[in-house]
Amino acid sequence: MRAARAAPAWLLGAGLLVAAAAALPAAYLFVVVAGDLGDALATAFSSRTAAVLARTLALTTAVTLTAVALALPIGWLTVRTDLPGRRLWAVLCSLPLVIPSYVGAYLFIAALGPNGMLRDALGVESLPSVYGFLGAWIVLSLFTYPLVLLPLRGALRRIDPQLEDAARAMGRRPRQVFAEIVLPQLWPVLAAGGLLVALYTASDFGAVSLLRFDSFTSEIYVSYRSSFDRTATAALGAVLVVVMLGLLLLSSRLRGARVVHRLGPGALRPARPYRLGRWRWPALGFCAAVAALAFALPVGVLIYWAAEGISTSATTWSRAAALGGNSLMVSASAAAIGALAALVVAALAVRHPGRFSSLVERASHAGYALPGILVALSLVFFATRIVPPLYQTTTLLVFALTIHYLPLGVGPLAASLVQVSPRIEEAARGLGRGRAEVFRTVTVPLARGGLLAAAALIFLHAMKELPATLVLAPIGFETLATDIWTQTSFGFYEASAIPALVLLAIAAVPVYLLAERDIESR
Amino acid sequence: MRPFHRKTTALACGLLAAALAAGCGFDTSASGGGGENEPETAGVTLYSGRIPAAIGPAIDRYEAAADRDVRVRFADTADLAATLIEEGGASPADVFFSQEPGGIHAVAEAGLLAKLPGDILEMVPPRFRDPEGRWVGVTGRARVLAYNREELSEDELPDSPFGLTAPRWRDRVGWSPASSSMQEFVTALRLRYGDERTREWLEAMVDNGAVSYPNNITIRDAIAAGEIDVGLINHYYVAQAVAAEGRDYPVGVYFPPDGLGSLMLLTTVGVLESSDRKPEAFDFVRSLLSPGSQGFFTASSKEYPLAIAAEPDPSLSVPLAEIPSTGDDLVDLTELQATIALMQESGAL
Numbered sequence: 001m002r003a004a005r006a007a008p009a010w011l012l013g014a015g016l017l018v019a020a021a022a023a024l025p026a027a028y029l030f031v032v033v034a035g036d037l038g039d040a041l042a043t044a045f046s047s048r049t050a051a052v053l054a055r056t057l058a059l060t061t062a063v064t065l066t067a068v069a070l071a072l073p074i075g076w077l078t079v080r081t082d083l084p085g086r087r088l089w090a091v092l093c094s095l096p097l098v099i100p101s102y103v104g105a106y107l108f109i110a111a112l113g114p115n116g117m118l119r120d121a122l123g124v125e126s127l128p129s130v131y132g133f134l135g136a137w138i139v140l141s142l143f144t145y146p147l148v149l150l151p152l153r154g155a156l157r158r159i160d161p162q163l164e165d166a167a168r169a170m171g172r173r174p175r176q177v178f179a180e181i182v183l184p185q186l187w188p189v190l191a192a193g194g195l196l197v198a199l200y201t202a203s204d205f206g207a208v209s210l211l212r213f214d215s216f217t218s219e220i221y222v223s224y225r226s227s228f229d230r231t232a233t234a235a236l237g238a239v240l241v242v243v244m245l246g247l248l249l250l251s252s253r254l255r256g257a258r259v260v261h262r263l264g265p266g267a268l269r270p271a272r273p274y275r276l277g278r279w280r281w282p283a284l285g286f287c288a289a290v291a292a293l294a295f296a297l298p299v300g301v302l303i304y305w306a307a308e309g310i311s312t313s314a315t316t317w318s319r320a321a322a323l324g325g326n327s328l329m330v331s332a333s334a335a336a337i338g339a340l341a342a343l344v345v346a347a348l349a350v351r352h353p354g355r356f357s358s359l360v361e362r363a364s365h366a367g368y369a370l371p372g373i374l375v376a377l378s379l380v381f382f383a384t385r386i387v388p389p390l391y392q393t394t395t396l397l398v399f400a401l402t403i404h405y406l407p408l409g410v411g412p413l414a415a416s417l418v419q420v421s422p423r424i425e426e427a428a429r430g431l432g433r434g435r436a437e438v439f440r441t442v443t444v445p446l447a448r449g450g451l452l453a454a455a456a457l458i459f460l461h462a463m464k465e466l467p468a469t470l471v472l473a474p475i476g477f478e479t480l481a482t483d484i485w486t487q488t489s490f491g492f493y494e495a496s497a498i499p500a501l502v503l504l505a506i507a508a509v510p511v512y513l514l515a516e517r518d519i520e521s522r
Numbered sequence: 523m524r525p526f527h528r529k530t531t532a533l534a535c536g537l538l539a540a541a542l543a544a545g546c547g548f549d550t551s552a553s554g555g556g557g558e559n560e561p562e563t564a565g566v567t568l569y570s571g572r573i574p575a576a577i578g579p580a581i582d583r584y585e586a587a588a589d590r591d592v593r594v595r596f597a598d599t600a601d602l603a604a605t606l607i608e609e610g611g612a613s614p615a616d617v618f619f620s621q622e623p624g625g626i627h628a629v630a631e632a633g634l635l636a637k638l639p640g641d642i643l644e645m646v647p648p649r650f651r652d653p654e655g656r657w658v659g660v661t662g663r664a665r666v667l668a669y670n671r672e673e674l675s676e677d678e679l680p681d682s683p684f685g686l687t688a689p690r691w692r693d694r695v696g697w698s699p700a701s702s703s704m705q706e707f708v709t710a711l712r713l714r715y716g717d718e719r720t721r722e723w724l725e726a727m728v729d730n731g732a733v734s735y736p737n738n739i740t741i742r743d744a745i746a747a748g749e750i751d752v753g754l755i756n757h758y759y760v761a762q763a764v765a766a767e768g769r770d771y772p773v774g775v776y777f778p779p780d781g782l783g784s785l786m787l788l789t790t791v792g793v794l795e796s797s798d799r800k801p802e803a804f805d806f807v808r809s810l811l812s813p814g815s816q817g818f819f820t821a822s823s824k825e826y827p828l829a830i831a832a833e834p835d836p837s838l839s840v841p842l843a844e845i846p847s848t849g850d851d852l853v854d855l856t857e858l859q860a861t862i863a864l865m866q867e868s869g870a871l
Contacts, residue, residue, distance in 0.1 A: 048863075212700060222862060224604055373601060377608050384612035392614060470597040471605050475567065475614075486573055486596065 007352035008435045014344045015356070019363035021341075022403045026241050026366040028378030032234035040235035049219070049239065056216040057243070059136055059208075060201045066141035067197040068190055070290060071148035076178075077283050079156040082273045084280065087516070089287040090153065094515040096294035097146035098507035100464035102206025103484065103500050104143045106493045107298040108135065109210065117301070136213035140201050142294040147200065147457070148193030150514055151412045154449050155189040156182075158416075161271035174274070188418050191254035192411035198247050199368050199407065202240065206466070216240055217371045224373075237374050244369030248362055299504065305497035315483055315495075320502040327463050327479040328506060330394060334401035335459035341402065342409025342454045347443065349410070350417040351425075361410065368407040375404045376468035397472045401462040408461060409454030416450030417443070456510035463507050480506075565590035566799060566806045567614050569606065571599030571621035572789065576823055580815040584806055592806065599625035606794070607632050616797040617806055619660070619789070622702065624858065626790045630656045635792040639804055645811045649847060650788060650828045657792035660810050661825035664757040664777065664845060665707045665785040670745050671774040674752070682781025683711075683754060687726035696733045696741040696753035699870045703738065703756050703787065709861040710785050717864060724868035734870075745773045756787075757838075761824035765837045775839065779846040786845065789825070 007015075033040040043049060077083045078090040099107075111117050113130050130138075159182065167177045205217040216236065224233035276283055315323075345364045348357040367375050379400050383391040390396045420443065428438045444451070466481045473482065480503040487496040565585070570577055574596055581592045595602070595615070603625040606613055613634070620626035629635060635656040642658060643651050650659035667679055680686060686695050698704050711720045733750055735741045741753035742760060757775050764771045777784040791810055793803040809815055816832035819825055824835070826842050834841055865871040 222858065224600070230607070373604075377604055380605055380608040384609050388612060391612070467601065470595075471601055475593045475595045482596075486575075 007348055007357070010436060011344065011348060011352070011439075012356065015348045015360040018341045018344050018406070019360040021399070022365075022367050022406055023363040024367075024382060024403065025370050025375045025378040026238075026363075028381050029234045029237045029241065029370075029374070031381075032230050033238055036231040039231045040238070043223075043232045043235040044239050049236065052214060052216050052219045053239065053243070055133075055214065056202060059133060059140070059213065059215060060198050060247075062133075062137050063140045063144065063201045064194045064198045066137070067145035067148050068194055070141065070145040071152055071193065072186075072190070073283075074287055074290065075149050075152040075156055076182075077276075077287060079153050080271060080274055081276050081283070082280075083276060083283055083287070085284075089291065091512055091515040092291040092295060093287060094146045094150055094511050095291075095508055096143050096298075097150070097460060097511055098504050099143050099295070099298055100206065100466075100481070100484075100500075100503070101140060101143050101200075101204050102210060102466070103302075103496075104298055105135075105139050105207040105210040106488070107301045108139050110493060111297060111301055131212045133213055135211040136208050136215070139207050139211060140204060142290075143207075144197045144200050145290075145294075146511070147196045147408075148190065150453060150457070150511075151189040151193050151415050152186065153515070154412070154453065155186055155415060159185050159271070164271070187254055189411075189415045191251045192415050194254075195247060195251035196408060196411055198251075199244060199365070202243060202247075203369055203371050205371050205373075216243075220371055220374070233374070237370055240369050241366055244365055245362060248365055252358070252361075299501075302497045302501050302504070305494040306501055308494070315487060315498050317498060317502075320480065320483070320499045323478055323480045323483050323499060324502045324506055326477060327481065327503065330398055330401065330469075330479065331459045331462035333394075333398045334405065334462040335455040337398065338402045338406050338458040338462075339409050339413075339451050339455040341406055342413050342458075343444070343447070343451060345406070345410045346413035346417055346447075346450070347439070350414050351422065351443075364410060365407045367403040368405065370404075371467070372404060372465055373467040373471065375400055376471040379472060392472075392474045394474060394477065397469065397474075397477075400468050400472050401465060402458070404465065404468060405458045405461045408457040412453035412457065413447060413450040416447045416453075420446040453514055456514050459510050460507050463503060566592050566616045566802050568592055568594045568617045568619060568806070569602045569615045570594050570596050570619045571602055571625055572619050576819075577619065579818050579822070580810055583812075583815055583818070584809040587809065588802070588805060590802060603628045606634055610634070611796045613794055613796050615794050616799050616803040617791060617793055619791050619810075620657075621789050623706065623788055623790070626657050626792055630654075630792065634795055636795040636797070636800060638793065638807065642804060642807055642811070645808070645830060646828045647830065650786075657790045658807070658811065659788035659790050659828040661789045661816075661819045661823065662786045662828055662842070663703070663789070663825050665703065665782070665787065666755065666757045666760075667776045667778055667783065668742055668745055668753045668755045668760050668773050669776060670748065670751050670772055672772050673748075676774070676776050679752070679776050680778060682778050682783050684723055684781045685778075686732075686752065686754075687723065687730050689730075691730060691752065693731035693733070694751040695727070695730070696735050696744055696750040697727070697870075698735045698737050698741055698755075699865055700734075701737050704754065705858055705861050705865070706787055707754070707782070707785055708865060709857050710782050712857065712861060712864065714782060717860075721864055721868050724865060724870045728869045732870075742773055746771070757826075758824035761835075761837050761839075764839075765824065777840055777845055784846045786826070788828070 074089070074093045078086045078093070083089065096104075109116065109130060113119075163181050164177050167181050168174075172180065202215075203217060204215075205221060208215040209218055209221070216239075220233055220236045220240070223229060223236060342364075345361055349361045379396060380391070383396055424446065425438050425442055428442045429435070433441065463479075464481060466485055469479055469481055470485065473479070478486075480499045483499040484496040484503070487499065565588075568581070574594075581594065584590075585592055597605075599621045602618065603620070606615060606618060606629050609615075618626065618629055618635075620629070626635075630652065637655050638658060640655075643655050646658050650662065651657070667683070669676075669679060680688070680691075685691075708720060708724070711723065733744070735744060735753075738755040738759045741750075741755050742763060744750050745753050746763070760771075760773050760775045763773065791807050793800060793807065797803050811829040811831075813829070813831050813833055816827035816829045817835075820827045820832070820835040820838070824837060826838065826845075827833075827835070828842070862871065
């Protein structure tokens with residue numbers, strides 16, 4: 001068994017390379033913490049740290065469960081039922097992913113805050129506060145649930161309907177079929193998507209700072225912004241990495257060793273859509289409400305600002321388009337490299353499970369659990385000491401974005417590889433092809449959907465990343481995200497409407513392709 | 523299946539092409555941080571915590587006068603300070619413009635700043651420069667009491683922020699505990715009067731119904747709208763409104779002489795010890811302190827120009843020399859974390 005599963009040398013080598021690169025930020029934390037272990041331990045195990053950690057875990061749990069609770073019905077409705085306008089809802093409900101959480105948060109405050117547009121529209125004295133846990137929970141759930149929805153829709157499409165038919169034939173009611181047949185097959189993607197939402201929430205700074213929820217990342221920021229205390233900051237970062245490892249373990253337990261690829265012969269038969277009947281209207285209402293709150297409302301506010309505030313904005317459409325070119329180049333590079341690196345990690349984890357593979361998978365997630373600024377500072381540290389010529393180049397920026405967002409690609413790729421039967425690969429081997437050739441000609445094409453999803457997700461997040469871009473971009477190299485920062489640092493969010501809209505428009509392309517792909521290939 | 527396959531291939535090719543362009547194309551044009559091979563005319567590299575619109579014209583002025591380029595990295599002051607500390611001696615930066623007092627202090631304490639020449643230090647009053655000569659103040663932001671001029675006159679106002687806890691000010695005072703300028707002010711209080719007295723003041727303010735606003739601008743607008751009568755804010759928010767709305771603007775500023783009521787928070791500039799272009803960097807600092815650049819800073823932001831040679835601005839109703847000196851302008855503001863903890867314990871945050 002062990003011999004049959006041993007990974008080829010080239011895959012092991014690639015895995016080692018990816019793991020080493022992705023572990024750099026964690027290594028930096030280790031270097032700093034080791035420099036003053038006593039202080040670091042005091043910070044890491046203080047009661048204050050424990051309290052903030054508990055608050056952050058509460059938020060993380062709430063957001064993750066809410067994201068799954070939103071994604072599951074939308075995914076099922078848009079893939080497996082006769083919901084009117086499925087195609088439209090699939091796209092609209094995926095699009096909130098393009099909105100950076102900091103933009104989402106300030107739009108949320110502007111629209112629903114105590115002095116917001118809703119209050120003006122209603123003409124009431126004041127509205128209940130949107131700040132704190134409630135606001136952070138709502139905003140982060142609304143802008144992260146597509147991380148679950150996108151891979152979920154792919155998985156729903158690949159489920160073999162024969163099992164469900166058989167269950168129905170044996171007299172199971174639709175609800176039982178869903179709970180006993182469909183849901184277990186979705187565990188891998190739900191666990192992987194949920195992990196991404198959880199890590200995103202734990203490492204988010206933009207939304208929680210605007211909504212004034214004192215989370216672990218705010219603690220990290222306050223610690224280094226106020227006291228410039230590297231040790232305390234690194235110690236807190238290290239705690240976040242440990243939490244991330246716990247979440248990763250939990251997620252892989254949930255993903256488990258279930259067999260979810262098809263065992264039967266023949267091609268996949270498309271599933272017959274469920275008839276919604278009188279449930280069609282509540283179902284439509286649900287999709288419309290989510291799409292309105294998470295996408296139409298924020299975009300509407302931005303368009304309103306762009307139309308109203310054009311004279312006060314320093315960023316013209318043509319300048320925003322030029323900045324969009326920069327964002328596009330950097331993000332596309334990170335997406336292409338990141339998807340390939342993620343494929344290596346996923347192939348090891350799924351095809352060659354073992355101690356080495358899980359080590360690589362854990363290392364690959366280290367960068368994602370940390371706030372972008374810590375990833376950036378770690379690369380400043382290493383680049384200025386080890387490879388000075390790379391410092392202040394777009395290459396280093398692309399590298400930072402790649403290792404920061406690599407895990408976004410691992411989830412969908414692992415989920416899609418799990419659903420590819422290794423027997424197909426074995427058959428190709430039996431027909432005389434080498435391992436590398438099988439990987440290239442069989443595994444990669446079958447995991448194509450996963451690769452595309454991986455690239456798209458990394459691309460999106462790289463577009464939105466701010467602190468690492470501000471610190472690592474070559475001097476004078478501006479992107480849409482840095483321009484949004486420049487415009488909003490006056491304190492007037494309205495001024496950022498044009499770059500924010502261009503960012504959304506570019507980021508919407510891969511999301512649209514992802515959402516549409518699922519429909520076309522059905 | 524067919525159309526999807528083609529689309530995927532096209533997308534993959536596009537991504538790869540973009541990757542190659544980014545990997546090779548940019549680096550020739552956008553890097554060059556090394557500095558070794560650059561021509562003699564290459565200019566100064568500035569790390570600016572001040573946003574482009576608030577410093578750009580001052581940079582343009584220097585570029586035109588010195589016929590040199592200034593390359594600028596813009597980011598939050600704290601991010602730049604942390605970056606400088608990680609870069610250490612390998613920093614490409616020549617000059618650091620710190621928008622908040624904490625940033626320059628951290629970089630100076632890390633031993634990264636060069637001593638400034640005497641002629642630069644003497645361009646500002648001793649009150650507004652580092653006693654050890656590592657940085658100078660460029661502009662000043664005063665913490666003041668803003669008040670509704672239609673409801674109150676200056677002599678009704680307390681001599682100190684500590685007076686705002688009196689019963690007559692119940693529910694009439696606005697503040698912004700979440701804003702960094704308020705937190706810097708509370709830090710200065712802690713360092714001057716100790717944690718106990720500061721905590722008592724914070725608790726008394728909360729008990730007296732101080733109204734929390736998200737930032738200085740909303741406090742000013744609430745005073746103008748008559749929601750509250752007094753607010754603890756930075757002076758320039760009022761000066762900007764006076765410049766825009768005219769002399770009849772209903773909000774005035776008062777500089778309380780006691781209790782750090784007129785604390786001056788400085789924006790500062792320093793030159794990196796690791797810079798290999800120190801003469802040019804010093805020239806750039808001189809340019810920031812020249813009457814022309816100081817005039818721009820004042821006109822655009824209504825902050826106080828700190829250079830001795832700067833022209834006074836008529837919309838700043840109280841001249842710099844008449845602002846009561848607290849002696850705490852150079853206060854160590856790196857204690858923000860303890861301040862935030864104290865503000866949370868006392869219920870202000």
